[in-house]
Amino acid sequence: MTIHEVAARAGVSPATVSRFLRGQSVRSPEAIRAAVDELGYWPSAAAQSLKSGRTHTIGVVVPDITNPYFAAVVKGMESVTRTENYRILLANSDESSEREDHVLADMARRVDGVILAPATERDQTPLKLRDSKVPLVFIDRDLMEGDEFDAVLVDNVDGARQAVEHLLGLGHTRIAAINGPPDTTPGRRRREGFLAALTARGVGIAPEHDLIGDFRESSGYQLTLSLLSLPEPPTAIFTANNLMTLGALKALHDMRVDVPGRISLIGFDDLDTGPLLRPPLTVIDRPMVEQGVLAMRLLLRRLDPQYVDDIPRRIVLGVKLIDRASTAPPKGQHVPPPRARKARPA
Amino acid sequence: MTIHEVAARAGVSPATVSRFLRGQSVRSPEAIRAAVDELGYWPSAAAQSLKSGRTHTIGVVVPDITNPYFAAVVKGMESVTRTENYRILLANSDESSEREDHVLADMARRVDGVILAPATERDQTPLKLRDSKVPLVFIDRDLMEGDEFDAVLVDNVDGARQAVEHLLGLGHTRIAAINGPPDTTPGRRRREGFLAALTARGVGIAPEHDLIGDFRESSGYQLTLSLLSLPEPPTAIFTANNLMTLGALKALHDMRVDVPGRISLIGFDDLDTGPLLRPPLTVIDRPMVEQGVLAMRLLLRRLDPQYVDDIPRRIVLGVKLIDRASTAPPKGQHVPPPRARKARPA
DNA sequence: AGGTCCACTGACAACGGTTTCATTGGGAGC
DNA sequence: GCTCCCAATGAAACCGTTGTCAGTGGACCT
Structure with missing residues (x-):
């Protein structure tokens, strides 16, 4: 099921089919649309990637997807990719820097950008990525001297x-x-x-x-x-x-x-x-989901040639204390007068 | 950074470099290895996919990755892909069949196989997948009349x-x-x-x-x-x-x-x-992680031409009750004599 | 009627690998 | 020293798509 078969059936050249699919105006749109529908044609992602150099895929590397925090972050990311015609290649690093390097090197050739929640803060940033000029956004990793990456952190x-x-x-x-x-x-x-x-x-x-x-x-x-x-x-x-x-x-x-x-x-x-x-x-x-959303937005923005050379951004999200019931005054002591404690619900 | 540059530097043809990389014996392995290392060459995944028709990527579609069950299942899957040189393209369906169809159609051209935890049990199996002959393994979805898919279930x-x-x-x-x-x-x-x-x-x-x-x-x-x-x-x-x-x-x-x-x-x-x-x-x-492991093993096995035509397998895992403390005899009643309840730890 | 313009078209060349096929050259055997 | 054999080689074709480029033909103007 290639673009050639569609072209043959519609009585035009492959180039015209391609143009039609990319939204350009063509002489016989109906014939081409019909051929596409009847054949159930979908372009080959591999061929498109090869030609364009873009995979429309984002690599996401987290220490452990079973940690509810990372699951939430990834979910936030996906809510963004979904509307932007991107997809997520997911990998766990198991908190191992070696594993992380390995995964990153593998991804370098398969994705347009990477979001990484690093296992450690080592200064040597993933070289493979740097070389291949794949944009990288950090989650939960502060920028270091000389870093040219974006980051989304919490305070x-x-x-x-x-x-x-x-x-x-x-x-x-x-x-x-x-x-x-x-x-x-x-x-x-x-x-x-x-x-x-x-x-x-x-x-x-x-x-x-x-x-x-x-x-x-x-x-x-x-x-x-x-x-x-x-x-x-x-x-x-x-x-x-x-x-x-x-x-x-x-x-x-x-x-x-x-x-x-x-x-x-x-x-x-x-x-x-x-x-x-x-x-x-x-x-x-x-804000976990939001952290993922922001990281993905940052990355997709940097994929836009218009912003590719902007200076790295560092977004810091605020945190807040949720007062439930696992804390109380120590035994035999009472709350000191200056700051009374708010009543807690039930 | 293409195979041609490596070939030029090593003084051989691209074909020879390709052969070397695929493990065939070559006249001057050292020269090629040196060129590869010095240039930091990694083959283009897109080009390889285009030529071979394989992406070495598995699509995984779950209703919601923030559900700890699915997170665990995905983790199990990833532990298998890791050792087999495969990677995971992850998507949430948000329990929506429409979204699921959309994702599946998108994946059909980008992955070698799909593992799906379906949003619903509708009989019309994802057509796009069927057409493109992408193997599919179900998680938590029983096989239906005429299904030619594998499945991993629990009892x-x-x-x-x-x-x-x-x-x-x-x-x-x-x-x-x-x-x-x-x-x-x-x-x-x-x-x-x-x-x-x-x-x-x-x-x-x-x-x-x-x-x-x-x-x-x-x-x-x-x-x-x-x-x-x-x-x-x-x-x-x-x-x-x-x-x-x-x-x-x-x-x-x-x-x-x-x-x-x-x-x-x-x-x-x-x-x-x-x-x-x-x-x-x-x-x-x-067994959640195990369910993921088995599903991925099943899928990778079916990717092997040797087993591609085996009849669909249906694996059913056992479940067990963990007796903690949220159940007790109803008020005003006592445990009937025939089956005494086991003491529960603390 | 003839000329100009311009939107649309198809042939063709990439993109970066792998595979086929014919060819080369070196070693073994006589 | 000559032949034979086979492993290793490079040229070229191919995977499917998109961009370039030089047309082609119709519409519009004079």
Whole structure:
């Protein structure tokens, strides 16, 4: 089913069929349309790509699609591609930089652009992409010196700050953090925000309360157990992402620790089931779908020759605290007068 | 960066470079390898596709990637493609058959095969795919008369039966079901299993307890509210998928209904947060990642000319009940002696 | 009627690989 | 030293589409 068969049936040349399909005016549109319909002709994507150099496909690389956050981001992206005649080539990096490099190199020749939620923040940006001049947009990865890429971020520092202020406002002073890997933007920045907010209020943190996880549920679980085994456990825990929050909550359940009675828990990133958990989780929420939408818009814009040389953009989205029921004043303390806590619904 | 430049630099013809890259023995492998490395050459996927007619890409169409079940299935698929030098073109159908048709038609010319979790069970199978002879594997859609496709399913009937037996075993007799759409395989079969299991045990069901939802959280929520407003509400609810279970649980929370004290809840499909919910959810669990793995294996096998004409396969995976804490004997009743309930962990 | 203009047309050459086919050259065997 | 054989080679065709280019013919004007 090639354009030649259509041309033959319509009694014109392939070039004319091609012109008709691209919207140019031709002598006998009806004949061609009829031939196309009867034959059920669709142009070969491969031939078109070869000729035009465009695949109308966007590569999307995320650490793990089963993480609800990334699923939401990808969904946002797809809502954009859908209306713009683009499609998504999806790959997981499994949080491995090697795997990520491999995937990126593979994609370089198959897509018009890439959106990447990087496994790590290593400075050497994917060379294969740079060479092949495939536009790249980062999700959750801050721009580095010399980067010529766009990025869509959330205000990680402010999110951590909000969490800390919230806990301090409740009267906590022994606050622990289960951070992400320091070589990732969210891992690094959320920790920075956490420490800075504590320091700004003159509250110290014990080194054994400042932990580094890997953003996976199991590390949230393990590190929470280690916090519980301390001679002086914290009265509140801040977890740097959704999966580690879940791990922490599981550990607290398993150890029969009352939340928030004995330990308060606040995590970065909300979950669909957040309100239904035991207890309902107080979290730092960010616009996930929107982050995907913006990243895709940024990328498609850069694909437009008109904007291809614009300076890289860095979009930072705000975050907000959702006050549910996993945080409360520490045992034997009461809310300090200056900032009363808002009543929480049910 | 074409094969011609590599050939020129290595002092051979493009044909020889091509042969070298495809593993054939060549007079001067080192020279070619050097040229390839120095130039950073990667073959053009479009040109290869055009020539070979293969894209080495698999189209995956799911109703909604943010549903944890589909995310897990896709992850399983990707674990297979990764090792087989295939990649995944992902699209959401948003549970719309029109959208699904559109996506499928688009994919027909861009992929070697398609895995589809269909929005509905309509008999007219995607024509565009049939015409272009793109192999298709169904997820969660039973084969129909004349289908020449493979399918990977779970035992929906047995899952519903297990749920019913479990509730009956606890002493429930007023059991409601929030089913999925009857034009989907899981919607239809789970309802069939539910009704059959009740009938087999001689238990009736009031028509107003046999509800039809749309697999979305909101319908689980709404239908649960409607059940609660009945003069004789059920003592147990069976929800046909994860999202509707969540919706039901939310409604029960909002209406301050004690679960499982006043109403027991059991749903199809487990959730990562299942054990952490209030209460921990009793569910019918199925192997999600494995379902994706098997579907992809089936598809790649059919891509092999050797097996292309094998008769369609239909793989049915078993399901099992995970007994947590959202189900209990109905108020004022006790567990009937014949089948004692197993102690549940914490 | 003849000339000019212009919208439309088809032949043809790409795009970047792979495959066929005839040819080359070196080694083995006598 | 000559023949035979076969592995390796390059030229060329091809995959299906689109862009270029030099027409072609009809409409309109004088």
